Amino acid sequence: MEKGKELYRGKAKTVYATNDPNRVIMHYRDDVSAFDGAKLAQLEQKGETNNRFNAFIMQTLEQQGVKTHFVEVINERESLVRAMKMLPVECVVRNVCAGSMAKRLGIPEGTPLSEPVFEYFYKNDALHDPMVNDDHIRVLGWASDEDVQRMRVITKRVNNVLKPLFGNAGIDLVDYKLEFGRAVDDPNGQLLLGDEFTPDGCRLWDQKTGEKMDKDRFRRDLGDVIKFYREAAKRIGVPL
Numbered sequence: 001m002e003k004g005k006e007l008y009r010g011k012a013k014t015v016y017a018t019n020d021p022n023r024v025i026m027h028y029r030d031d032v033s034a035f036d037g038a039k040l041a042q043l044e045q046k047g048e049t050n051n052r053f054n055a056f057i058m059q060t061l062e063q064q065g066v067k068t069h070f071v072e073v074i075n076e077r078e079s080l081v082r083a084m085k086m087l088p089v090e091c092v093v094r095n096v097c098a099g100s101m102a103k104r105l106g107i108p109e110g111t112p113l114s115e116p117v118f119e120y121f122y123k124n125d126a127l128h129d130p131m132v133n134d135d136h137i138r139v140l141g142w143a144s145d146e147d148v149q150r151m152r153v154i155t156k157r158v159n160n161v162l163k164p165l166f167g168n169a170g171i172d173l174v175d176y177k178l179e180f181g182r183a184v185d186d187p188n189g190q191l192l193l194g195d196e197f198t199p200d201g202c203r204l205w206d207q208k209t210g211e212k213m214d215k216d217r218f219r220r221d222l223g224d225v226i227k228f229y230r231e232a233a234k235r236i237g238v239p240l
């Protein structure tokens with residue numbers, strides 16, 4: 001596999017072409033961003049930690065029947081994935097009230113939810129990823145009704161796998177964000193889980209101490225960001 005030119009530079013990852021048009025390389029940088037790029041920094045070991053974390057989660061999900069874009073880890077900071085056409089929608093699942101839901105509805109962080117709550121956000125940094133509903137997604141042509149239903153079904157399955165995975169490691173999976181797309185070489189256009197699953201895009205709370213083990217440590221200046229990412233990784237069995 002030969003690494004080609006840079007295709008896209010996101011806030012924490014860079015995507016490179018390869019000599020296979022149906023495969024791209026995701027390079028995990030040490031950059032960290034919050035509040036849509038308003039707060040930026042570099043954290044030592046972040047790239048390698050997230051690359052390993054994501055690979056472990058994607059492989060675990062595949063084993064449990066969730067189709068993802070993940071192919072393999074190539075080196076410390078890079079993984080090979082299928083080239084995808086992404087839907088411009090972020091799918092958030094909440095098991096416990098926190099973050100923007102707590103703020104928007106005036107409900108204390110940590111309030112339990114009797115069942116998972118789904119939210120959709122339009123991926124647009126300039127607009128600060130506004131919340132949308134399934135009507136917006138369908139009527140504005142971002143995804144079909146069937147896609148929205150599929151995202152819900154896949155997301156539920158992901159929750160059924162990951163909640164116990166973290167739970168058995170003494171960690172509450174409070175909420176997380178998923179992104180979906182279609183592999184460019186798939187004639188059937190099956191919806192696949194794309195992007196990443198790392199502590200950058202979820203909330204993880206230590207069940208005993210309540211300590212945050214995710215990017216809120218950076219957003220809220222709590223310190224030791226990567227130390228806690230790595231502690232969460234170690235507990236669920238990610239080979240670091």
Ligand code: TMP
Nearest residue numbers: 098099100101175176177200201202203
């Ligand atoms: P929120 O409470 O800020 O809406 O975030 C919900 C979850 O989604 C949380 O686990 C962090 C994740 N998330 C992202 O991955 N990217 C984003 O741009 C935002 C706003 C949240």
Ligand code: ASP
Nearest residue numbers: 011033034035036037038
């Ligand atoms: N993911 C967004 C950013 O990188 C927002 C956030 O995580 O706070 O800026």
